[in-house]
Amino acid sequence: MSDKKKKVVRPRTPMPHQDAMKRGTNFSEVALGYSREQALVEAERCLQCKKPLCQDGCPVNIDIKGFIAALVDEDLKGAYDVIRKTNSLPAVCGRVCPQETQCEGKCILGKKHEPVAIGRLERYVADTYAAESACEEVTDLSTCALERDDLKVACIGAGPASLTVAGYLAGRGIKVDVFEALHEPGGVLVYGIPEFRLPKSIVARELGGLEELGVSFHTNWVGGKTITIQDMLEQGYNAIFIGVGAGLPRFLKIPGENLVGVFSANEYLTRVNLGRAYEFPNYDTPAYNARRVAVIGAGNVAMDAARTALRMGADEVSIVYRRSEDEMPARREEIEHAVEEGVRIRCLCGPLSFHGDDKGCLKAMTVQKMELGEPDESGRCSPVCLDGETEQIPCDMAIIAVGTRPNPILLEATPELGLNKWGYIEADPETGETSMPNVFAGGDIVTGAATVISAMGAGRRAAKEIADRLL
Amino acid sequence: MGYTIVKKEELIPGQTSMVVIDAPQIAKKAKPGNFVMIRTSEKGERVPLTIADCDKDAGTITIVFLVVGKSTAEMNALNEGDEFMDVCGPLGKPTHIEKSGTVICVGGGTGIAAMHHIAKGHVEAGNRVIAIVGARSKDLLLFCTELSSFCPELRIATDDGSEGHKGFVTEVLLDILETEDDVAEVVAIGPVPMMEAVSNVTRPFEVKTTVSLNSIMVDGIGMCGACRCTVGGETLFACVDGPEFDGHKVDFAELKARLWQFKEQEEESMERFSKECRCDV
Numbered sequence: 001m002s003d004k005k006k007k008v009v010r011p012r013t014p015m016p017h018q019d020a021m022k023r024g025t026n027f028s029e030v031a032l033g034y035s036r037e038q039a040l041v042e043a044e045r046c047l048q049c050k051k052p053l054c055q056d057g058c059p060v061n062i063d064i065k066g067f068i069a070a071l072v073d074e075d076l077k078g079a080y081d082v083i084r085k086t087n088s089l090p091a092v093c094g095r096v097c098p099q100e101t102q103c104e105g106k107c108i109l110g111k112k113h114e115p116v117a118i119g120r121l122e123r124y125v126a127d128t129y130a131a132e133s134a135c136e137e138v139t140d141l142s143t144c145a146l147e148r149d150d151l152k153v154a155c156i157g158a159g160p161a162s163l164t165v166a167g168y169l170a171g172r173g174i175k176v177d178v179f180e181a182l183h184e185p186g187g188v189l190v191y192g193i194p195e196f197r198l199p200k201s202i203v204a205r206e207l208g209g210l211e212e213l214g215v216s217f218h219t220n221w222v223g224g225k226t227i228t229i230q231d232m233l234e235q236g237y238n239a240i241f242i243g244v245g246a247g248l249p250r251f252l253k254i255p256g257e258n259l260v261g262v263f264s265a266n267e268y269l270t271r272v273n274l275g276r277a278y279e280f281p282n283y284d285t286p287a288y289n290a291r292r293v294a295v296i297g298a299g300n301v302a303m304d305a306a307r308t309a310l311r312m313g314a315d316e317v318s319i320v321y322r323r324s325e326d327e328m329p330a331r332r333e334e335i336e337h338a339v340e341e342g343v344r345i346r347c348l349c350g351p352l353s354f355h356g357d358d359k360g361c362l363k364a365m366t367v368q369k370m371e372l373g374e375p376d377e378s379g380r381c382s383p384v385c386l387d388g389e390t391e392q393i394p395c396d397m398a399i400i401a402v403g404t405r406p407n408p409i410l411l412e413a414t415p416e417l418g419l420n421k422w423g424y425i426e427a428d429p430e431t432g433e434t435s436m437p438n439v440f441a442g443g444d445i446v447t448g449a450a451t452v453i454s455a456m457g458a459g460r461r462a463a464k465e466i467a468d469r470l471l
Numbered sequence: 472m473g474y475t476i477v478k479k480e481e482l483i484p485g486q487t488s489m490v491v492i493d494a495p496q497i498a499k500k501a502k503p504g505n506f507v508m509i510r511t512s513e514k515g516e517r518v519p520l521t522i523a524d525c526d527k528d529a530g531t532i533t534i535v536f537l538v539v540g541k542s543t544a545e546m547n548a549l550n551e552g553d554e555f556m557d558v559c560g561p562l563g564k565p566t567h568i569e570k571s572g573t574v575i576c577v578g579g580g581t582g583i584a585a586m587h588h589i590a591k592g593h594v595e596a597g598n599r600v601i602a603i604v605g606a607r608s609k610d611l612l613l614f615c616t617e618l619s620s621f622c623p624e625l626r627i628a629t630d631d632g633s634e635g636h637k638g639f640v641t642e643v644l645l646d647i648l649e650t651e652d653d654v655a656e657v658v659a660i661g662p663v664p665m666m667e668a669v670s671n672v673t674r675p676f677e678v679k680t681t682v683s684l685n686s687i688m689v690d691g692i693g694m695c696g697a698c699r700c701t702v703g704g705e706t707l708f709a710c711v712d713g714p715e716f717d718g719h720k721v722d723f724a725e726l727k728a729r730l731w732q733f734k735e736q737e738e739e740s741m742e743r744f745s746k747e748c749r750c751d752v
Contacts, residue, residue, distance in 0.1 A: 181692050183510055183517070183557040191694075220559040222692060226496055249696040251706060258699055258706060258725055260732050267695035275516060275689070281743055284516040284542055285689075286736035360728030407693045408711055 012114035013042040020340040024310050027195040027278050030337060031095070039124040043071040046116045049108055054118060057106035059457025060086045060093075060164070064103055064118055071125060080129035083122060088167025088210065089160065089456065091202045092189060094123025097453045098331050127202075148173045151470050154237040155179065156223035156410065159187020160452045161243030161443030163210060164459030165466070170213035172467050177237075179221040184274065187245055188452065191274040192266070192301065194308050200273075224413030229439060239438045239466045242425060243459060246444035247407025251400055252296065256354030261288060261362030265297070265305045265401035272308050290397030293317045294365055296351055297401035298328035301449075303335060305399045306343045317343050318393070322350040322370050322383040348372070350383060352390060354398060364394045404449050417441075424448055432462030440466065473554025477531060481547075482613050487537050487581055488547050489523070495530030497522075497560050503592035504566030504585075504683065504715055507532065508691040510557040511545045518542045519688045519710075521660075522561060523584035523614075524591075532558075535584035535613065541740035562691045563714045566681070570597045571655035575647060577603045577640050577669055579661025583613045585683060586660045594621050598655070601626065601647060605640035605665070609633035641668045648676050656681060659718060663727055670718030680718035684709045687732060700726050 016032040017023075023030050034042065052065040063082050070078035083090045099105070099119035107115030151174045155162035158180035166176040184190050189203045211217070221227055223244060232240050249264030251257050268287070271277045275285025293309040295302050298321040309317045319338070321328060324347045328335060339345065349367035357363050369389035372381040406423040418426040418435030425434055425441040432440040442458030444450060478491035497507060501522050508517045524533035538547050549555070566589050574593045578586030583604045593600045605628040606612045612627065612634065619625045626643045627635025636643050648654060656679045659669040666682040673680045686698040686709045698709035703720035707713065 181559065182690060183559070191690075220557050221496075222559060222562065225561060226500060226559070248693050248708065248711070251696070251699075253706075258701055258729065260728050264696040267689055267697045270689050270695050276514070280736065281740050283514045284740060286516075286733045286740070288732065289735070359731075360725065409692060 009109065009113045010041070010045055012045070012117055013038050013120075015117070015120055020337075023196065024307075024341040027311055029199050030196050033127055034120055034124045036128075039071065039121060039128075040074070042117050043068050043121055045109065046072070047108060053106035053108065054103040054116075057102045057104075059102065059453045060460050062086050062103075062122070067125060068116070068118075068121060071121060076125060076129045079125045083125060086460065087122075087456070088164050089189075089206045089452075090122050090126035091206055092160070092198060093453055093456070094119050094121075094126055095198050095202070096193060096451075098451055100332065102453065148471070149175060151175065151238050152177065152236070153239045153241065153466060153470075154232045155241045155243060156229075157181070157187060157242070157244040157443075157445075158185035158217060158219075159243055159245050159443065159455065160189065161455040161459040162187070162241060163207070164456040165241045165243065165440075165442075165463040166215040167210050167213065168460060168463035169467060170210065170215045172471060174467070174470060176215045178215060178217050179223055179227060180217060180219045181222040181225075181244075182274065183219050185217045185219060187243075191270045192304070193452075194269065194273055194304050195278075196307070196311070197304065222409065224410035229410075229414050229417075229436070238470055239440065241432075241459070241462055241466070242410065242434070242439065242441040242445060243443045243455065244407060244410055244445045246404035246449040248405045249400070250403045250405055252351055252402065254351055254353050256356060256362070256365075257400075259354050259356040259362045260360050261290065261356075261396055262354055262398045262400065263288065265295075265301045265399050266404070268305055268399050269301070269308065272312065278312060287312055288397055289313070290395075291315045292395045293397045293399065294320050294393055294395040295399045295401055296320050297403075298323075298330055298335075299401060299403075299449075300330045300334055300451075302399075302401035303330045303338045303343075305401050307338050307341055309397070309399065310341055310343060314397070318395075319343060319345045320349050320351060320365075320367060320393070321345070321347050323380060324348060324372055327380040346393070348383065349391070349393075350385070355392075362396055362398060364392050365398055366390055366392050404444070406445065406448075410445075422448065427458075427462075430461065431465040432458055433465065438469075473556055474558040475554050476549055476551050479549070479551050482535065483611055485538065485547075486611075487535065487613065489533060489535045489584070490546075490549075491526075491531045491533050492555065492558060493530060494532050494558050497558065498525045498527050498530050498532050501525040501532055501561040502565035503568065503589045504563065505561035506563050506691070506714060507534070507558050507560030508562065508688070509534070509546065509555055509559075511542065511549065512556050515545065515556065516542055517557070517559075517689060517691065518546075519562075519685075519691050521585035521588075521683065521714075523588050525588075533584075535581055537581040540737045541744040544741070544744055559691065563710060564712070566592060566658075566715055568592045568596045568598075573599045573601065573651060573654050575601045575603065575644065575654055575657045577605075577644060577657065577659040577661070577665075578614075579605045579640060579659075579665040580611070581613070582661030582665075582683075583618075586658065587614045587618050589658055589660070590618065590622055593658075600624065601651075603628065603640045603643050603647075605629065605643075605661075607631065639668070640665065641672045644669060645672050648673065648678065654678050657718075659683075663723060663730065666718060667721075667723040670721070670723075674719055681715050682718040682721060683714045684716060684721065684726060685714070686726060686729060700729070 067082040277287035373384035443455030693711040701722035
């Protein structure tokens with residue numbers, strides 16, 4: 001220990017992956033996870049800083065140093081307990097969080113070397129110490145007594161934000177009912193993120209853990225339709241959390257956009273993920289058959305759609321993006337994975353129009369060539385049209401992944417809810433409380449489309465506030 | 472927890488069925504024009520179907536469906552006492568109903584069932600309702616008894632003349648529009664070509680015309696955009712902005728093209744299903 005300062009920093013332990021050529025043809029998970037040896041080697045790279053900056057970088061404030069220390073001692077249960085104290089979905093977060101800009105982005109080792117692979121370690125701990133009894137992990141009891149059966153909280157939407165609220169409050173003995181509009185709970189974790197990046201069995205395991213804590217899931221309940229916030233208040237819920245996600249897909253408003261073969265990423269991914277279209281016709285929901293696919297946009301959703309299209313059998317898949325690769329909002333790792341699998345990147349191309357055949361089916365799109373201009377308000381270089389330079393790209397499917405706008409269902413049914421100028425719910429950044437007392441909101445319906453972990457962070461802040469008020 | 476079928480009636484054997492489903496929470500909230508998403512079993516797809524009637528006291532909703540593919544054939548294989556795995560709703564904006572005078576409600580095929588719910592709403596609001604129903608022949612007409620129980624003016628058109636006017640509903644509609652001065656609204660629900668034809672008939676009369684669009688949906692809650700349609704040059708979502716729109720503004724050609732998107736896969740599914748269950752559909 002005394003010569004710790006002099007020790008040579010070992011390189012970051014690489015993550016084993018399914019072979020790039022092979023994985024493009026299946027839906028099995030791409031990143032395979034660390035072995036015990038790999039996890040221990042990586043955990044030992046952690047410097048155990050006095051002031052761990054990584055923890056500040058984590059939206060749900062995991063005691064990262066603490067869990068890694070337990071892992072180094074080969075105390076898996078200890079490591080899992082530390083993580084579960086603040087994170088209800090560690091196996092999910094270990095897979096889909098943008099660690100490079102959060103915990104790992106703040107890691108001191110990263111200044112001169114590569115940061116500790118915190119996400120991979122979190123995944124290792126969560127997977128290895130799979131929640132056999134989630135209740136036991138949090139409370140040391142084999143069954144979870146709902147200590148305060150006089151208190152109940154409703155969550156609308158069963159995505160990451162609500163699941164975090166539910167996990168936190170249920171762990172403190174409060175009855176939580178989660179109302180989900182779709183037929184499966186999980187939100188974006190089940191309809192959006194593909195199986196090869198986040199297996200549904202992992203999500204099911206985390207949901208099972210929450211059920212063991214006493215959380216009840218009510219599927220097919222549409223907030224604002226089947227049940228309104230007013231109904232919930234009348235039914236005696238002490239607090240309500242709105243975590244309904246971002247909602248309606250945005251389109252480009254260019255000619256030909258409603259041609260057959262033009263899809264929103266939401267539709268395409270929902271068909272394949274929630275509807276299991278990759279198992280059609282064994283499952284009934286079909287996906288559109290296409291050979292040449294253009295995906296418009298370059299965020300994580302666009303990468304998911306492109307990699308999915310490849311696996312669904314397309315011969316050629318391109319990401320079409322109006323800025324350059326440096327400006328792409330997707331995680332680096334996702335872009336790299338996509339390229340390794342054969343996705344082509346066409347940068348500096350802005351879609352102008354779609355063209356169809358006489359049956360109204362897409363056959364090509366025209367793009368405007370761009371160059372990079374001055375940085376805009378987002379801080380990224382703005383795309384500038386190169387006059388007269390257009391190109392026609394043949395394609396029989398286009399997937400539009402350029403973001404979402406607020407879903408109107410719950411908002412129209414609840415005119416009392418204050419909205420911001422973009423139409424999202426206005427919520428106190430500290431507590432998550434909306435303009436309606438004891439009605440909280442968090443996640444994409446407040447911020448617009450963001451990450452799983454930022455929605456969880458919002459859920460956690462709201463849950464703390466709810467617990468403080470009720471207990 | 473499933474959704475039990477408390478009553479089933481094959482209105483047209485092997486083709487059109489009516490099911491009454493135990494779904495108290497949906498019944499409590501349902502209004503004319505609303506729809507539900509139904510999934511029959513674990514591997515099934517979500518199918519949007521209009522609520523044809525609801526009984527708030529009994530806690531039931533009534534659905535009428537046409538057997539067109541695997542999913543509806545599978546629905547039709549269920550009987551009283553069986554359960555649908557998922558019923559989600561009520562979805563969509565309800566029909567805009569106010570006291571406005573004379574309203575002509577046109578229904579075609581399975582659409583007659585949905586039209587009947589809306590006609591009922593208009594009668595309850597104090598409007599004079601003229602109902603026109605159409606089918607290929609007498610045996611394919613639906614809900615005529617129910618309709619005539621609250622709507623004294625019921626006109627029938629059949630392609631083969633086996634009952635009522637021999638010809639299309641649009642001919643009956645044109646007749647009425649030429650003789651009635653004061654029609655506040657025409658509502659049309661049925662196959663897309665029928666709704667398009669109705670809109671074309673009413674256009675010169677400048678009568679407000681409402682159609683209910685049966686576009687392809689995946690979630691039914693605004694998430695996917697599959698049901699988008701062009702109305703007055705604007706892209707709208709049938710599930711959250713509709714399903715009812717101004718028939719004079721709808722791009723029917725686009726709607727028809729979009730409805731054919733999954734034809735190939737639908738045929739493949741149906742063929743497989745027919746082989747598996749050896750049923751007669």
